[in-house]
Amino acid sequence: MEEGNLDDVAARVGGQISQNRNSRVLTIEPGKLRDACKFLIDEMPDFYHLSTVTGFDEGKTIGVIYHFWKGKEFLSIKTSVPKENAILNSVSDILPASILYEAEVKDLLGVEFKGNRMTLQRLILPDAYPPEAPPPLRKEADPEKIRKMMELE
Amino acid sequence: MSYLTRWSRKRSIWVFPVNAASCNGCDIEILASLTPRYDAERLGVEVVASPRHADVLLVTGTANSMTRGILKKIYEQMPEPRLVVAVGACALGAGVMRGCYNVGHGVDKVIPVNLFIPGCPPRPEAILFGILKLVGEHPRGQVVAKEQIGKVSTTEHEEGEK
Amino acid sequence: MSDKGNNSPISGEEGSAKREVSAGLMQYSPENLMPFGPVHPALHEPEYFKLILEGEVIVDAIPRIGFVHRGIERAAQDRTWIKNIYLFERICGICSFAHSLSYVQAIEGILQFEVPKRARYIRVIVAELERIHSHMLWLGLVGYWTGFDTLFMWIWKDREHVLDLIEAITGNRVHKSYNTISGVRKDLPENISEPIKREMAYIQDRIRYYRDLVSREETLVVRTRGIGKIDAETARKLCPVGPLLRSTGIARDVRTEDPYAAYDEIVPEVKTSSQGDVASLLTLRADEVLESCRLILLALEKMPSGPTKLTAPRSVPKGENAFHVEAPRGELFYYIRSPGGITPERVKIRTPTMANVLTATSMLKGYTLADVPVVLTGMDPCFGCMDRISVFEVDKEKQWSVRGEDLRQYGISHYKTKKL
Numbered sequence: 001m002e003e004g005n006l007d008d009v010a011a012r013v014g015g016q017i018s019q020n021r022n023s024r025v026l027t028i029e030p031g032k033l034r035d036a037c038k039f040l041i042d043e044m045p046d047f048y049h050l051s052t053v054t055g056f057d058e059g060k061t062i063g064v065i066y067h068f069w070k071g072k073e074f075l076s077i078k079t080s081v082p083k084e085n086a087i088l089n090s091v092s093d094i095l096p097a098s099i100l101y102e103a104e105v106k107d108l109l110g111v112e113f114k115g116n117r118m119t120l121q122r123l124i125l126p127d128a129y130p131p132e133a134p135p136p137l138r139k140e141a142d143p144e145k146i147r148k149m150m151e152l153e
Numbered sequence: 154m155s156y157l158t159r160w161s162r163k164r165s166i167w168v169f170p171v172n173a174a175s176c177n178g179c180d181i182e183i184l185a186s187l188t189p190r191y192d193a194e195r196l197g198v199e200v201v202a203s204p205r206h207a208d209v210l211l212v213t214g215t216a217n218s219m220t221r222g223i224l225k226k227i228y229e230q231m232p233e234p235r236l237v238v239a240v241g242a243c244a245l246g247a248g249v250m251r252g253c254y255n256v257g258h259g260v261d262k263v264i265p266v267n268l269f270i271p272g273c274p275p276r277p278e279a280i281l282f283g284i285l286k287l288v289g290e291h292p293r294g295q296v297v298a299k300e301q302i303g304k305v306s307t308t309e310h311e312e313g314e315k
Numbered sequence: 316m317s318d319k320g321n322n323s324p325i326s327g328e329e330g331s332a333k334r335e336v337s338a339g340l341m342q343y344s345p346e347n348l349m350p351f352g353p354v355h356p357a358l359h360e361p362e363y364f365k366l367i368l369e370g371e372v373i374v375d376a377i378p379r380i381g382f383v384h385r386g387i388e389r390a391a392q393d394r395t396w397i398k399n400i401y402l403f404e405r406i407c408g409i410c411s412f413a414h415s416l417s418y419v420q421a422i423e424g425i426l427q428f429e430v431p432k433r434a435r436y437i438r439v440i441v442a443e444l445e446r447i448h449s450h451m452l453w454l455g456l457v458g459y460w461t462g463f464d465t466l467f468m469w470i471w472k473d474r475e476h477v478l479d480l481i482e483a484i485t486g487n488r489v490h491k492s493y494n495t496i497s498g499v500r501k502d503l504p505e506n507i508s509e510p511i512k513r514e515m516a517y518i519q520d521r522i523r524y525y526r527d528l529v530s531r532e533e534t535l536v537v538r539t540r541g542i543g544k545i546d547a548e549t550a551r552k553l554c555p556v557g558p559l560l561r562s563t564g565i566a567r568d569v570r571t572e573d574p575y576a577a578y579d580e581i582v583p584e585v586k587t588s589s590q591g592d593v594a595s596l597l598t599l600r601a602d603e604v605l606e607s608c609r610l611i612l613l614a615l616e617k618m619p620s621g622p623t624k625l626t627a628p629r630s631v632p633k634g635e636n637a638f639h640v641e642a643p644r645g646e647l648f649y650y651i652r653s654p655g656g657i658t659p660e661r662v663k664i665r666t667p668t669m670a671n672v673l674t675a676t677s678m679l680k681g682y683t684l685a686d687v688p689v690v691l692t693g694m695d696p697c698f699g700c701m702d703r704i705s706v707f708e709v710d711k712e713k714q715w716s717v718r719g720e721d722l723r724q725y726g727i728s729h730y731k732t733k734k735l
Contacts (some may be wrong), residue, residue: 021424022573023637038732049567050554051639051648052665067637067650072573074637099553100673101665108388126255126384128218136254136389137661143254150218152257174383178408178489181452188471219382222625249405252393253386274408275490 008009009039023067023074030079030088037066037077037091053101055109057139062086063108068097081111083138090116110135126150165197166284167230167313169207173224173260175214178274179241182210186277191279204230212266213274215243215256221263227256228264239266240280242273249273320613339531351422376679391662396422396496396631402491406664409452412445413642415529416492417649419636420575420661422496425631425653433621434498435577439614440511441484441493441605442576442640448477449519449643450600450607453692454525455596460688461538465688466528473521476514483507498624508615515608522608526601529594539594543678543690546591555674556667557645558603559694564589570640576640581614593693630657642667668694 004110006026010017013035015028028036041048051067061080068075081088092099095134099118105111113119124134130149134141143145170183187193187200201207204227216224228237237260242248244260251258260266270283363382367375376422391399400509400555403418404411416438451474471713478488482502485493493499496729529535545555550563568585570578586602588595633655642698645667654660675694 021636048551051637051646052650052663052670054650054661054663056652056661056663066646069573069639076637085526097670097673099167100669116568129255136386138465141254141389143252143386145394146254148536150255152218152255174385176383176405176411178405178411179445181408182489185471185475188475189468190475192708215385216384217383217385219384223382250385250387253390255384255386273405276488291344294344300490 006040009036009077010076012039022072023076025065025076027078030081033077033079034065034089034091034094036092040068040077047059050095050097050101051064053098053105055105055111055137057083057109057137060138062111062138064088064105064111066091067093083110086111086113087114089114092116092118104130107137108137110138165199167199167201167207168209168211169201169204170211170213170283171204171224171227173212173214173244174217174241174256175218175241178192179213179243182274182277183213183240183280186280187264191277191281193284196281196285197279198281198284204228205232207231207235209238209287210264211238211240211280212260212264212286213240214229214260215247215250216260216263217255217257219255221257224260224263234296236268237264237266237285238268238270238287240270240283241275242271245271278315326614341670364687366679366684366687368675371685373679373682373684373687376676388662388664391659395629395657396659397629399662400494400496401490401492403423403662403664404492407666408450408489410445410642410644410647410655410667411490412441412493413647414638414664415491417575417638417640418649418651419494419496419641420640421636421649421651422631422653424636424638425634425651426496426627428497428625428627431498431622432577432619433502433624433646434623436581436618437484437499437503438494438576438610438613439578439581439622441481441491441499442616443611444477444481444536445491446483446607446643448474448481448605450604451477451522454529454597454600456692457593457689458535460692461535463532463534465539466535467527470525476517480511480514483510487646491650495624495627497627500624502623503618511611511615515612519605519608520605522601526605529597529601535597538686538689539693540592541598542593542682542686543693544590544592545674545678549677550591551584553674553677555645555671555694556656557643557671558596559671559674560645561585561587562599565592569639569646573639575638577614578579580617581610583610593689596693600642630655631659642669 006017006024009025013028013032014122015026015032015036018025018027021150026036046050049079051069054065054067056063058080061082063078066077068077086109088111090098092102092113093115099116102113102116103118106113106116107125128150129136130146133146133149136143136146158194170180171274172180172197185191187198191198204210210228210231214220228235239245239260243250243256246259247253247256250256257263270279272279275283365377366373367377387402391402394402400415401420403414404676406414451470455467455474458464458470476615484507485491486501487493487540493501509606545559545563547563547565550560550565556567564587566585566587568583570583571585574582582604586599586606587601631653633653635650635652637650638650639646641647647667648663648665650661650663651659652661671694675691678690678694679687
């Protein structure tokens with residue numbers, strides 16, 4: 001595989017590249033996400049494969065990673081958004097495969113994806129999930145309390 | 154030949170398997186018990202496509218918040234007398250999933266259960282044994298009445314094979 | 316939860332503009348709607364598909380997934396690394412070994428463990444046995460849904476031979492509980508190579524027969540040829556994985572592109588097909604079973620001696636790792652973050668069905684209602700896998716749906732923007 005992919009993207013949109021075992025991670029500003037994904041796809045016009053979109057709670061922020069798989073490596077684009085104002089621009093129009101993965105992140109971690117129509121309503125969680133409870137994968141969420149609220153006991 | 158086998162040969166036991174948030178393991182073992190190696194059909198056990206035709210409901214899985222309503226509805230659709238078998242550790246009490254935020258701790262909290270088959274997943278032999286034992290031990294007509302849905306007593310469970 | 320959106324995901328210009336992108340969201344009237352599921356004889360798992368019909372023809376399919384959602388990813392954060400192996404195995408009863416394989420290898424990456432060579436070979440053997448059993452299960456089910464019960468019974472009878480081998484090696488039929496961090500939990504039993512060779516010869520023999528059968532048996536051909544077609548262009552866009560992707564002619568397989576376990580030494584040949592319909596999936600999966608048989612025999616032949624596991628520490632240092640394996644249904648992705656301790660901070664799992672479901676809904680379009688079971692089975696759905704944490708639905712508005720008053724009330728309260 002060509003080494004240059006992420007370097008090119010980094011040169012165009014900024015951000016740092018780090019090597020983490022089998023993945024090369026490009027950390028960028030939230031606002032640059034769309035540009036970065038677009039450049040990356042243009043770099044791999046023959047075939048890109050979006051493995052998934054991961055979200056995780058970093059304490060004060062929520063990290064979102066787009067994992068692209070190419071050859072023996074993952075090319076990952078990572079960004080983080082503050083918890084109180086977790087809004088990102090969706091890439092589901094340029095990357096159709098991401099529409100479900102973003103919806104998953106939205107429901108489990110409460111990150112809004114602007115432009116992804118599947119996130120306009122509650123998508124992931126069961127109908128009975130209490131709206132007042134925090135999204136289940138945030139650190140403040142307590143499974144036992146949620147169980148009680150859902151009357152599963 | 155035992156009374157049990159003779160009994161089940163005379164009658165036919167129609168079962169309807171329901172997956173109430175199971176991992177598939179129990180479901181494929183239920184299907185496997187129908188196939189030539191175990192051949193449940195020689196005992197008259199047959200899977201039907203609608204709960205309205207079923208004598209026995211085979212429930213797998215933890216009955217989470219999405220499936221418990223469906224489960225109740227399916228139970229109500231079954232003709233009387235109806236028998237319910239909870240198959241697998243998840244149906245008995247959530248098994249390894251215990252404590253997850255969206256699992257019920259046991260199918261018996263949702264509908265009355267006549268028999269529990271433990272195992273993760275139970276072997277096809279165990280499932281067959283359970284179904285036959287159930288039908289042999291519970292003569293038709295002595296099963297839980299419709300009004301008792303959701304308020305099953307603990308003695309009910311002890312009759313089952315825990 | 317978020318009723319702030321002014322434009323509903325179904326109606327509106329935006330929806331129609333991005334129709335193909337979003338698994339087909341478009342305007343429709345309730346009269347054309349056909350609910351499929353959640354409990355349906357054609358799906359052994361509870362899932363709900365809303366089919367929009369024009370006469371008999373499916374214009375659109377909208378899935379509502381999440382009936383098997385249990386919250387495993389959250390539960391994993393409270394359990395130790397070792398306990399989680401057995402939790403993740405129980406995500407899915409069919410590809411449980413693939414789940415544990417991906418998980419432990421992700422941890423081994425963080426620990427920078429060199430897994431003993433013998434353990435890596437044994438992992439290949441069990442993983443391939445699981446692939447055979449999964450593919451045979453699927454071939455049988457296609458027979459079942461097309462009304463060809465004999466095929467179902469025959470294949471499931473032969474599948475028991477594979478399960479016997481799995482049981483002999485791992486001790487369990489379904490949830491193998493065989494992997495552990497740093498290797499496999501026990502060595503192969505003595506004198507196992509004789510039974511493996513015998514059964515592999517039997518399986519190969521039978522699969523060759525079935526492969527021939529499915530390509531010319533009239534009842535199957537009529538139901539599957541040209542049904543559920545996808546082309547490579549759609550596949551590129553929607554990123555499906557596994558046999559569904561390879562049936563469009565794209566040779567993409569984690570085992571060859573990014574070898575794990577011992578796949579760098581036991582190199583599989585990637586099978587593809589170019590038709591992209593259910594019939595080609597049938598022969599493709601049969602080919603993959605034959606290939607798996609070859610790999611098992613090869614691994615058995617080259618099997619090195621030595622230990623099968625090392626002593627692994629209980630805690631994992633700080634770090635993160637992404638790992639994927641080729642499960643029977645395709646790429647299975649794990650991403651783990653360790654805070655440095657005995658429990659993980661985050662485990663993200665993306666299962667093959669989650670990646671394939673968009674493609675499956677686009678496969679349904681244009682075919683008749685009678686084809687739904689075949690096409691849905693064609694993608695080899697494993698909703699147990701998919702729903703462990705990830706669910707999606709398109710809308711909640713089911714006021715006129717068959718499912719009763721409680722849903723109706725819920726739908727009304729939750730979906731106010733829809734113009735009926």
